Amino acid sequence: MTGSEETPSFRLAYVPGVTPAKWVRIWNERLPDIPLRLHQVTAAEASDMLRAGDADAGFVRLPVDRTFFSAIPLYTEATVVVVPKDHVITAAEEVTLADLAEEVLLHPLDDVFDWDAPPGEPAFERPATTEDAVELVAAGVGLLVVPQSLARLHHRRDLTYRPLTDAPQSTIALSWPEEATTDLVEDFIGIVRGRTVNSTRGRQAEQTPQDSQGARAQPKRPQKATAAGRGAQGRAGGPKRTQSAKPAKRGKPRRRS
Template sequence: MQVNPSFRLAYVPGVTPGKWARVWGERLPDVPLALLAVPAADGERLLREGDADAGLVRLPVDKDVLSAIPLYTETTVVVFPKEHWLAAAEDDVALADLADDVVFHPLDDTLGWTDLPGRPAIERPATTGDAIELVAANVGVLLVPQSLARLHHRRDLTYRTVADAPQSQVALSWPQERTTDLVEEFIGIVRGRTVNSSRGRGAAPAQEPKKAAPARKPQPQKAGQKAGQKTTGQKAGQKPKPNAAAKRGKPRRGR
């Protein structure tokens, strides 16, 4: 018995693939889409080892092995307790404003810091979730992409945009050697291609061009009639009716 192919899509925390998954289900209802939620650090590894056909991951990735299409760039925010003095800021804050704060740098950080602002913590939290717990304990603050601040939302925490902080870029990535028709189909979905413009197997078949109608034969031209001129009361292509007098014949002689 033949088993329908499936498509495995990995995605890292903060990324929401729901809208693309719905389009996939509409276009390829016979191909199951398996969504694999993975830690940020594992997305590239899954693609390399062939455990996923494609992934919504955070850049950078190894361009020698993986192809990547950048999708969007996220705003960076600083997360802190609601009682923190930063809560009084109505606009964006700057990295310099964090000089006196302990700034956590979790091991699964996605911002790629070269010079972390503020004061360093005694040790790095294992995950962003662990760092959020320390922020809630009023030990320090945390800089993350806005989607991660929403993912780890707590009532006792809030955040503000940091305009001069590094930003995280989300991309669709897949192994270069496995650019299959299904990968092309998903590329078309995230790029907003219509069904007819898609390059994958979900594309609608091309319609055959309509045949041109056969040309009409030209009607013989009467003597004294100009080219293209119609006889009075005559429709195009219609033969002229015989004269009424000719139809009655000659009048009979009286007896």
């Protein structure tokens, strides 16, 4: 036997911006003998890793190929624009895409939004990663539109962000190959959905011997007597009548003299 067969584990991929610590903690409490191994991957790499079988499940950004993957949407993030702290946009509590029409907006190669190009003026070139784009925002090259979790992940003291009310949004989901829905995957789905340790995981529970005995011990309900039965037994539930000869006719009483 190989080492992986002797010591099974659950491999969980997650994209930047997702914090799986809460679910990992619950897993370790419920399944201490099965280690959970984390793999951080880019949003573009997540589907490839799951498809190749290098992870059992993953926290990904939608959309995914629903002909191959199952997915449970968990939450949708707010979208923000990252700006220098002294930028004029910081005077507003929230902004719209129209407010960015004359701004240079950076479009990194790992952008998680499904648009051909962000609004505003395009930058001279596309940065390789969101982290590189944040550095360019700090250098005054342009602004950056990202999910709020990525703005927090790449936080800098000289930068801030404002909600962008009419921009696309990104949804985080738990996803796994549909044909590889193992018991461990079901266990993790239960944890993510908040099921208790005693709740079922969607699989039919086996009947216990006590349940089987209890089912056999139940008394049968008495059957209602049919018309034929009543003819033989009398009234339903009453004693059986015996057939006897007809009583003799009584004569007239004699007159006393």
